[in-house]
Amino acid sequence: MATLDSVGTAGKAASEVLINVGQIVPLVGIIAALFREIIALAEKAGHNKRFCRRLAERVRVANQTLAQIPIKDENDLALKNYVQAITNCKDFIEKISNSGTFMKLFTAHEIEAAYKNVTEELDVAINQLGLTMCIRTSKDIEDDRKLFLSEIKTSFQVIEEVTKDLYDIGMDVQQRFVAFEAKLDTIHTAVDNVSKGVITNNKTLENSKIPCNQITDCGEEDEEKRGHIVKKIYIYQTVAQKEIGHIYSLENSLQKSIELIEREVAILTELKNCQNIITFYGTMQRSGKLYIISEWAEKGDLNTYLKNHTETWEFKLRIATEIAGGLVFCHISNFSSSRKESDVTTKVKDITLRYRWLAPEKLENYKDNEYTKQCDIYSFAIVLWELAAQEVPFADVTVVTDLITKITSGERPPLIKDTPPAYEKIMQQGWQRLPIKRPTADLMFKELKSCYLKSLKPL
Template sequence: MHSAIKATPEFIAGATEVAIGFSSLEITKASLGAVGTVGEAIKPFIPLIAAVTSIIGEVVKIYENVEYNKKICNALMDRVQIADGAIKILNRRKQENEKNFRNEEYYKAFVKFTDVMTRIKDFIKDVSQLQGYKKYLHASSIKDKFSNLVNDFEIVMKDLNFTMTIANEEQRKIDQQALTEDIAEMTRFLEKIEGGITCGNNQINTVLQEVILIKNQIESIHDIKKSNLPIPESIKANKIEPNELTDPLGGKKSDRRGKGEPYTYRKSLKQSIDVACIPTTLPDDNSQKTQKIQAQLTILGKLRDSPNILKFYGLSYIDNRLVKVFEWAEFGTLREVYNEYDISWTAKVTIALDICRGITFLHSCSILHHDIRCENIMVTARLEPKITNFEYARLTTDSTSNLTNITEIVHWLAPEKLRNANTQSYNMKCEVFSFGMLLWELAFEKIPYERWEMAKIKEYVLSNKREKITFGKATPEIKNLQKIYAKIIVSAWQDDPQIRASLQQIFLELHDLYTTYCSSGYNTSPALKPDKTLDLDGSRAISVSDEGGFDLPDLDMEFSIDAIQEIIPLEEGIAAHKRKETEVAWECFNAHAELDNTTAKYWKGYYLWEGYAGQKDRVEASKLFQAAADDGLADAQLRYAFSLVGNPGTKFNKNVFIEYLTKAADNNNSTAQFNLGDLYIHGKLGVPKDELLGKKYLKLAALSNQPKAIEILQKLNINIYNDD
């Protein structure tokens, strides 16, 4: 059965090296050697090989940011890796391929190969992102496209005489299953996501494409060396006339926010919409910087199609002071909400689901927020979460942000950014990690690693440790909700970005959780409760008699829910035995024995025989000794032989005893050699004496410094080192 090939670090490094310092063509020429040395025949192939090498590098980069249809992309990445290996072999064996290089049909096949690799790259790019996925209106079109690509790849690999290790019937079944599962998941996702991302008939909202087009226009000024083209004058933030902003009816103290100037003011837009007016500055010129800010504000205005992003209405003036006009959020930030109230568990799930929708909307517009945490989520009077504060937001194609507030956001920062904040690109997987930390923050209503120094957080997270997930007292239904919610958190904060959950997976799991537990049947209590009402993490004193005496929580961990129970290496178990840590050793031996490890069977039998770690069963021990003995383990052969002597649950059989003792002796076990030599030289157990055989085994034991064998030979005046 085919085992899927992974994009190993070595493969990735090899495939992307073309992007570092040299052009693909230069590197290909260097790797192939001088044209005159290899022969004029190879000349036409140099640009083709360079193109394929470059395409492979691009595919690897695209794959690093796959958000959707990952199984389909994995199946194609298997082919990409095979292609990469084939190119490397072609380079290594170029002399042997000179005949092919002179064949015009071979050249044409290589041109087709370049085309197929380009199509594979484009398909992965399309199906892995929502913007590209909308090209495929029907599941059948994706299946047809995939099948055509695979067939064309196999044909051209055969035409080029490249080795194929993936074209078999079993692999085709795996591919079809991947297609079926990914398409089903994508269909369900588009049916549920809403949030401005889809419109009727699960079609992807065209506003996402509008944002992309505006983004593409302003990208031209990111690098002045590339282009000095100005952004079109039409790309400007909406202007709101000052007279359209009036004081709200029934003004109150909370209409002015902030700890000091400049304050944020609540106003009424067109006497019907509550808005927040935030003082700002904007250079009064037409410089590229001003144009860029205007374009970014235009994009921000476009994002209002998402109900989970704080609406930006435009720019205006209050008392001759420039202000940005945003949607008013009655409750302030989500952090302010949880500091003042306890948020019910069903409300937490609802809020989390809507935040996930908002982040998905941003990613679908190729925008990364860079600072996902509860402080950057505003909450309306209806408890609707709205993502805000786009100060550090960047386009997915932008270079890494220079995060000046690193000491603040480090609590939510992905481990790969912690390892190298300046050079590691911030990507969608980093944002997923931050969202996972936000989910934890929302659950326990406090900042992760609160009051920890940055260095301590970095060391802790990079040691693959995370905040504790320990829940307090709750009803059985809420306990089930908490357990699933915790699994979602853990899936988002995995250290390895490649196994970190995608936003699509997180959304679907949150949606299932919402559907199950946030219906009217469970969602009967107020969404907001007085502060300190809930025992969120079990830290408060609980009386088991309260509210009918619910079971106390039994979930207390630092990293994983229902995580795989790691098995320590067998060598560590043996070391624990030597330290007399018998409980640790027993767990290790038992686990490895269940996995059919011969040495572990012996050690488990030994523990059962001696009664270590509170375990004693000599009949079972004897069976384990025999199993390990039959696998050729000398110590087990010796132990099994002696387990037949005086063991109440086992019938003694002299022939079997001698058989296994002999096996152990012939397997160079000195104790077995001594006992077998003693048996033959003295005729024990009714065995006829055989001094020659006895001396043979005793000498072998003595040469291994077996003290009793040496003692017997000395009494018999037998020299260990000669044949007399």
């Protein structure tokens, strides 16, 4: 018997679930199509993923049971009611797994009522079809409810925590969510304008400009350069100056590149107050080159720092929690944190470094430029291993094809001795082969923060 996990990646077995009903009728085709949509939504869920999976599993089991019953009348009322019930399940999963609709449900106080209606409607439809093996017991109903409320509580608490520094102290949760939704609308409108309009008509890049005479060199003893990032001074503070392109080539031969810069600037401008994201100050043009000016990370990038320092688990857990907070923020903003190969701000000398953090599904289809939240979860799990080991994963593998084979076949870096069990568990869940089995950024943040807080308590 197939399981939800075995069909999770593409939902490709959905049409086979009901293949033995004697003849394929329109409603059966609709049921199979709805199941494929439910699987896809559960796989990509940004919030409440465990409950989405459980609801999807209920539909799968009901579909398999229904496949064993001969259908005499495709217009049977019970069958129509079942189609409507799983349609509503699909819509509900879509709402509670997406940041925008999820926050709207909260502000409208609809979410628990919607859950009750959807699950009870599915129970009634299953009962009408006589699928006795699929009817929930009182314990099943209570377990489902507890999981749902736990997931919802986690998602709301995490969203509230990672956005709290963006708003006035006096705002309550509902006001924050409304304000945050308005901010997201502003960001996405700016990004859409870049995608749709002529670049010369878009003011995003123009409005971000910092006069070049306001960016000055540090003293000779303080001068520092990290690849394409140089330490500078802007309004009496230390900043990072990062070269991202030549103006002439961007305007004349790489039009798409300047669009990418416009998009990134639009996003960074709105997210500059997020505590877990490097502060963006603006852009600067000098001698035909374009630079991004941002907060200077005094201790450098994570890879370099870990090579040169031996750190305690308390420090590692704090860093992991802060990175998870930034990942949550990106996900609720509906931005992937992963970099695309064509991104003009990315300059990697050793291409094998990039492949070490890519999810298996990306390695199998690297030409596909769509980075999903589940790709981010995998990449973050590898970063968690890097923090634990304080070294680059698969450092001994120098041939790209060998690295891809290892990762796509299911091989993962070895577990590190003395790693806290909760940390190890969330890391292993994050690098699962099937995206549907990976946790959400919400859950990873919650578990890592709990682990970090425990590390602070005296024994």
